[in-house]
Amino acid sequence: MSHVAKIELEILDLEILKGACQRLNLEFLENQRSYRWYGRYVGDTPLPDGFTAEDLGKCNHAIRVPSAAYEIGVVHRQGKYHLLWDSWHSGGLERVLGPGAGRLKQAYAIERVTQEARLKGYRLCEKQVNNSVQLVLTV
Amino acid sequence: MKQIIIDISETGEISIETRGFVGRSCITESQFLKDLLGQELSVQLTPAYYQTTDQKQTVKKHLPLCG
Numbered sequence: 001m002s003h004v005a006k007i008e009l010e011i012l013d014l015e016i017l018k019g020a021c022q023r024l025n026l027e028f029l030e031n032q033r034s035y036r037w038y039g040r041y042v043g044d045t046p047l048p049d050g051f052t053a054e055d056l057g058k059c060n061h062a063i064r065v066p067s068a069a070y071e072i073g074v075v076h077r078q079g080k081y082h083l084l085w086d087s088w089h090s091g092g093l094e095r096v097l098g099p100g101a102g103r104l105k106q107a108y109a110i111e112r113v114t115q116e117a118r119l120k121g122y123r124l125c126e127k128q129v130n131n132s133v134q135l136v137l138t139v
Numbered sequence: 140m141k142q143i144i145i146d147i148s149e150t151g152e153i154s155i156e157t158r159g160f161v162g163r164s165c166i167t168e169s170q171f172l173k174d175l176l177g178q179e180l181s182v183q184l185t186p187a188y189y190q191t192t193d194q195k196q197t198v199k200k201h202l203p204l205c206g
Contacts, residue, residue, distance in 0.1 A: 002165030003184050007153040010177035098149050105151030112175050113145055120171075131149040139141040139168060 009105050011081040014061075016115065017074070020107035021063055024097075032062040035073035037086035045087055050077070056084060063104075068092030072101060106133060113137070143169050153177070162189075 011017055021028040034057055041053035059073030063083075070091030073084040083101055087094050097103045110126070113135050117124040123138040141159040155172055157165035173179050 002157040002160040003169075003182055004154060004156045005169070005173065005182045006180040007155060007173060007176050008178045008180050009151050009153055012175075012177075100150060102148070102150035106147045106149055109145075109147045109151070109153055109176055113172065116171065116175055129146070133147050135145040135147070137143040137145070139143060 009109055011083070011105075011108055012079065013112065014074075014076075014081060016111045017081060017108055019111040019115075020104060023107045023111060024103065025066065026104070027064040027066070029062040029064055029071075031060070033059060035059050035062040035071035035084070037070050037073075037091065038088055048082060048084065051075075051082070051084070056086075059084060065093055065096050068096055072104070110135065141168070143172065145172065 018028045037057055039057065041047070041056055047053065047056075055075070057073070058075070060076045061074040063072040063074065065071065068091060070086050070088070070093050072093065075082045075084055083104070085091075085093050085101060087099075089095070093101065110133055114124060114126075117135075117137055125136040125138075127134050127136075142157070144156045144158065146154045146156070153176055155169055157169050160168060
């Protein structure tokens, strides 16, 4: 082993995000400017960094999750894509995607690494380890 | 064999581990993944990181003096 690094995911590529939606059978709604949520910020969860209550409900694209009443908003800011959603249990998003829409982030990271491995010609092996996915790249 | 192992949890946490690299090449060879995925929060170096490719190996031999 040479080193171990922890990475905080940033969503930088919209096409990869679309691929992640496809992987999870979610519907990517290109150019949909609003997403379904409770409709009013009640202060029960902290706002994402750099966002105000007025920003909620507005987006550049949206993601529809089958069996969930609420949707995810995709907001493009300073070269990054931010995911906005209402985690209220009746909305159903957390039930499908886990806390913090973690399963969508996981799918994005898998798609991103898989595409790059293909481009670089690296051998890639994907396996499920408990609730995590392990990708092994042979350089 | 040089390998890069990427663990992605269900909560979206990512850890990247390199294996089989000697010296600082593990950092440069895995940098593309960090650039693709986001911000590096922490890095833990292992003994192999401090090895150099031209490092001479010292082999210690012990002679059996008893029996």
